[in-house]
Amino acid sequence: MIDIKNDLFLRACRREKTERTPVWVMRQAGRYLPEYRAVRKKYDFLTMCKTPELAAEVTLQPVDLMGVDAAIIFSDILVIPEATGMSLSIEEGRGPVFANPVRSKADFQSLSKPDIWQELKYVLDAVALTKKELAGRVPLIGFSGSPWTLLTYMVEGKGSKNFSEIKKLIYNDPKLAHKILDFLSDICSEYLSAKIEAGADAVQIFDTWGGILAPAEFEEFSLEYIAKTIAGIKRKEQPVIVFAKGVHYKLKKLSDSGADVLGLDWTMNLGKVREQLQSKVALQGNLDPTVLYGNHKLIRKKVIAALKSFGYGEGHIFNLGHGILPDVDPENLKAMINFVKEESPAFHKKPNNEDSEQINV
C-alpha cells in the first residue's frame, strides 16, 4: 500500500485532528479547466471514461493545477446501467440519453448483472493507474450513483423536469421498483468494493435525485438502498461519503445509513446540521457553486462564512454544494482553495475565550 503524504481529507472524514480543513470540489476534473477541454476536444466523453490513460490524466489535472486535497476518479455514474446492457450516449451540455428506458418488468428482465471486473474493468484500471501516478500525494475517491438515482435515469431515459415516469413507476408498480433497486444495490456494493480493491481510498455515493421524493418515499426508495449498498461494501478503513442533494428532511436517518460523511448542498446550514447530528458524521460542503462567479473578495467572505458556520473542531471537508459549473474561471476556484487553506487553521486550534469571541464576531 502506498503511504499518503497529504491525508487531511481522510482524517477529516474520520473526524480526526487536522491542522486545517481539507478541500476538493465535485466535478473538479471538468470543463471549467482549459487543460480538460484540450483532452475533451480530441475524444468524446465516454471514450475518456473508458480509456484509463485519459481518465487518469484528467483526474490528476486539478491536483496539479489547483492544489486540492483529494482526487476523484474521472468517470460517470451511468457506466453501471450501461454495463447492465442499456444503450447509453452522453453529450455534454445535453446530458445522457438511454435509447431504451426501463419501464416494465420485461425491460428489466432484459438487463443482466455485470461482472464488474470484466465489464467495468476500464474503471478499475483507471483507478489503479491514477493511484500509481498520484504516488501518494493525495487520497483518491471512487464513486457511484445511488440505486435510486441510477433507477431514475434508467426509467426517465433522459433529462426530466417533473420526473413523471419514475414517479409513475413507484406509485403504480412499487414491487418492480424495489426489485430493480435491489438489483442495483448489489451492483453498487460490488462496484465500490472493486474500486477500493483497485486503490480508492474513499468512496462517494451520489444521490442526485433523492430530493425529488417526499420524505416517506425517500426512505422507502432511496435511503434503504443507500444503506444496503454501504453495508455490502468490502472495505477496511476507507470512508463512505453520501451526498443526497436536496434531502434536507432526512439528514438524521442518512447519518445512520452507515455513511461516515454527509455531503450537503448550499441550502443547508453546516452549523445547524452539525448540531442536529451531534457530530456523529463528518460534513462535506457546501458553498453555492455560483459564488465562484463573484470576485475574490466575495469568495473569501463566503469561505469564511462556511468555516464559521461549521465552527471549531474536526470533521469538515470543504467543498461546493454541487458540481463546479463549466463557465467558472479556474482562477476563482484556485482562490477559493487558497482561502480555505489560509483561513481554516484558526478553526482547528483549541480556542480560548478570546479567540472564540474574535472569530464569532
Next chain:
Amino acid sequence: MIDIKNDLFLRACRREKTERTPVWVMRQAGRYLPEYRAVRKKYDFLTMCKTPELAAEVTLQPVDLMGVDAAIIFSDILVIPEATGMSLSIEEGRGPVFANPVRSKADFQSLSKPDIWQELKYVLDAVALTKKELAGRVPLIGFSGSPWTLLTYMVEGKGSKNFSEIKKLIYNDPKLAHKILDFLSDICSEYLSAKIEAGADAVQIFDTWGGILAPAEFEEFSLEYIAKTIAGIKRKEQPVIVFAKGVHYKLKKLSDSGADVLGLDWTMNLGKVREQLQSKVALQGNLDPTVLYGNHKLIRKKVIAALKSFGYGEGHIFNLGHGILPDVDPENLKAMINFVKEESPAFHKKPNNEDSEQINV
C-alpha cells in the same frame, strides 16, 4: 360586497374553526382539463390571459367540474415584467421567453413602472368578471410572482438549469439587483392591492425560485422583498399566502413576513412545520403532484397521511405541493378532492383520548 357561501378556505387562512379542511390546487385551471384544452386550442396562452371572458371561463372550470373550495384567477406571473416594457412570449411546454433579458443598468433603465389600472387592466377586468360569475360560491384568489422570482425570469430570459445569469448579477452587482427588486416590490404591492380592489378575496405570492438561493441570499434578495410587498398591500381582512418552493431553511422568517398562510412543497413535513411555527400561520399543501399518477387507493392513503401529519385543529388548506401536472387524469384530482372532503371532518372535531389514539395509530 358579495356574501361568500363556502368560506371554508378564508376561515382556514385565518385559522378559524371549519367543519372540514378546504381544498384547491395550484394550476387547477390548466391543461389537465379537457375543457381547458378546448379553449386553449382556439386561443394562445397570452390571449387567454388578456381576454377577461376567456380567463374567467377557465378560472371557473375547476369550481364547476372539480368542486374546489377556492378559485384562482387564470393569469401568469410574467404579465408584470411585460407591463414594464419587456417583450414576452409564452409557449406552453417550452416555457416563457423574454427576447431582451435584463442584465445591466441600461437594460433596467429602459423599463418603466406600469400604471396597473391601465396596462394590467385586463387582469383586473378578469378578476371582476370572475367574481361576478362566481356569485359568491367560493372565494377568488389573486396572485403575483415574488419580486425575486420575477427578477430571476427577467434576468435569465428563459428556462435555466443553473441560474447562472441571476447569480452573476447578485454576486457581482448586488446594488443593481436591489434596485430592481425594490422597483418590482412596489409594482407587486400595487398589483395585488388592485386585484383585491377588483374583487380578490385573498392573494398568493409565488416565490418559485427562492429555493435556488443559499439561506443568507434568500433573506437578502427574496424574503426582504416579499415582506416589503406584503406591507404595501392595501387590504382589509384578505389573507396573504406565500409559497416559497424549496425554502425549507427560512420557514420561521417567512412566517414573520406578514403572510397569513405559508404554502409548503412536498418535501416538507406539515406536522413538523406546524410545530416549529407554533401555529402562528396557516399552512397550505402539500401532496407530491405525482401522487395523482397513482390509483384511487393510493391517493386516499396519501390524503389521509397529509391530514394526519397536520393533525387536529384549524389552519390547514389542502393543496398539492406544486402545480398539477398536465398529464394527470382529472378523475384522479376529483378523487383527491372528494377524499379530502370525506376524511378531513374527523380532524376538526374536538378529539377525546379514544379518538385521538384511533387516528394516530
